[in-house]
Amino acid sequence: MHKTPPRSLLTEELKSKAEVYHGDKVCREKFSLLLAEIGLPDGLLTTQNIEECGYVKEIGFVWLKLEKKKEHRFDNIHVCYDSVVTAYVEPNKIKNLTGVKARDFLVWFTLSEIYVRGQPEGPVITFKSLVGLSMSFPFSFFKAGK
Secondary structure, three states: OOOOHHHHEEEEEHHHHHHHEEEEEHHHHHHHHHHHEEEEEEOOOOOOOEEEEEEEOOOEEEEEEOOOOOEEEEEEEEEEEEEEEEEEEEEOEEEEEEEEHHHHHEHHHHHHHEEEOOOOOEEEEEEEEEEEEEEEEEEEHHHOOO
């Protein structure tokens, strides 16, 4: 089972290069803006009780520190967030994702990548696991306020 990433990923040196925010409301606002900026739906990584978030723009590194583990359901997808979530972001993609698992039926998959691809019927979001399995859903499925 995949554990929370070592806190060493969030070194003081890395934090000194980051835009760092504290408090649930401001962190959710900043993270939603970042998702929109990179072309992902703002409701994609829905969570609350965020204590801290940060973004190192030069390398695309982001993190969220939550009060505690959190589970969320998008219709038939069950997602679990560890207390620390880290990733690298770039246009239309989140990669090297840690701290997020999704359940499809009875099996939990540790997610490593999330990306958007255009399709004739509209853009889709694909979740890729560490073992290479993937699931795709319509982009609109993850719009905030849906």
